[in-house]
Amino acid sequence: MEHEIRAEYEEGLLPHEDTPVKLWHMTRIGSTTAMCGRDLAPAAATQTAEAWGTPKAEPFCFLCGAQYLREQPGH
Structure with a gap:
């Protein structure tokens, strides 16, 4: 299954390139629902799943x- 990382922002803040990220979440590509169940903004910033575990995420x-x-696999 393909994944991507999607940003969550503070309540009331709209996604914009300079909006600080509150928390990064893992989603399935094309979904705005995080694997933890949180709904994220469709316009939220994304990163590839390869960024997981790095300072960028x-x-x-x-x-x-x-x-x-x-x-x-293997976990």
């Missing part, structure tokens, strides 16, 4: 991280 939702690991 911090802070990261620990629930999404756990779910993502469970879907990876």
Whole structure:
């Protein structure tokens, strides 16, 4: 299954290139629902799943991280 990382922002803030990210979440490509169940803005910033575990994707939702690991072969 293909994944991407999607940003969550503070309540009331609209996604924009200079809006600070509250938390990064893992989603399935094309979905705005994080693996932890949180609904994210369709216009939220995204990164490839390869950014997971790197400083670019911090802070990261620990629930999404756990779910993502469970879907990876060998885990």
